[in-house]
Amino acid sequence: MPPLGRPQLLSLSVIFVVLLLTIVASTAEFFYVYEEQFRVEGIHYTEQAEVIQASGIRGWHIFFIDPDKVARRLEELPYVRSAHVTVGFPPRVLIRVEERQPVLRWERKGTLFWVDAEGTVMPARGEGPPLLVVDPEGMATQTGPDGEIRFDPYVLDALKQVHAILPEVSTIYYDTRGGLRFILSDAQGDIQVNLGSLIGLEERLHRLPQVLREMRARGEHFGLIDLSRPDEVVVFKNPP
Template sequence: MKRKARHSDRESAGLGPRDWTFETAARVERARRPRPLRSRPRKRAAGARPAAPHRYAEVAQPRAWRGPLVIPGRSQVKALAPRVAGLLAVAFWAWLALWVSFSDAYYVSRVEVLGNEFLPAEHLVEQAGVPEGYHIFFVNPVAVRARLLALPGVREAEVRCRLPGRVTLRVVERKPVLQWRVGAEQFWVDEEGVLFPAAGALAEAVTVVEVDRAAREPGERVGADLVRGVQELAALLPEVAEFEYSQAHGLAFRMADGTRVFLGTEELAYRVQVLKRLLAELGTRGSSASEIHLEYRYPVVRP
């Protein structure tokens, strides 16, 4: 019976034995299936009203997602990791920049001065040029130190910036060892021979009056050898509180009786001994002198 059915199918499809294939068999099988009956739409009479829609009309339902659920694999995660890390880094640096720009901890709120004894702290802060409210990242310690060293009375300076908003100025002032007077101007002199403005009167300090100069500027040098010579004379002649200085005659002083003694600037200890012998000899003779010149090779006594 099966063979007869197959032969009848071939004959109905108009195919010979050689034309029968799996594709034609599937086509024949689909043709043998019963088709569903389709009702034709009824014709509406002329002039008839269309039927009203049913009160329970069907509502279109949202179409459900039928796509596959994609789970990222390990390779995709590795590919996205650098991008995510870059975005996090950009966000962090942006937040840090905003915090540094607007945080009060990064603005100067205090300027501390250390090591000053003669110079006022207000004068040092003004010279440093670091006002309060200035951003601490814009403070240049090298430039601030250079401005402090421009002061003649400052020998060394150090600038440090710390958080929160703190700037420390540490200075080493020049120590005055002499008082130097030129005309009406009063200066102090340190052991290096640097002149700087006097901040008052020094107790038990020797004064040197420069007689052949009209003016001096702070920061000028008179020479460390000259300063040591004056200190040596002050130790040898403690009764003398004021010396004179000139380029022509060097150091000089007036004795209690008004006699002017010129010592020069070299071999001061030897010349002081010569002066003492001359004074003793003049005392034995009962004579006096108005000027004694010891800056030359041989002493000169002028009555």
């Protein structure tokens, strides 16, 4: 066998060095990501430990991490609307999260949830937004294509209308008996307001400020204002 020439020796040396570097890169602890290499931004309701756990890459080699796949996993967390993952060197993982913002609390069949502006339902965690919807029968429930519980967009739109006109209302009831109703606090006592069906709600709701102005101008107090009828407002000094 003829001796190897200089070019062949150089090629073998390069191959050997590449193989050696590959072995070192794939086995050295330096190339693996652990908890201290994670940085998570944008979280308020989600714990950092939850994000790291859900990423599924703790202890992984950085060369085998797919940032887009990790982001999709993180977006399955209940409060995460979107996620962006960046992997850098020296080994580090930057996770930027946009969380869902709850706009109301939903007491559905005795269990409390949060709901965002798109009707996405989340487990309640902490104090939450001031508006509470009490729905003992779960009437505002919709089922999404994957079987997940969602908040009825028509009910959500109705609640936005109520909040726009009467931002001081903090608790709204929704049931089959009376539709939407709530309690207004007045200097002379509480006033129960029945809105009824969601159909034609906006027109009926806009009558309420005028009724309240007239009531206060006359120095009267109504215990019940019924706006559920399409063409008239019914008031009672004492609720029946």
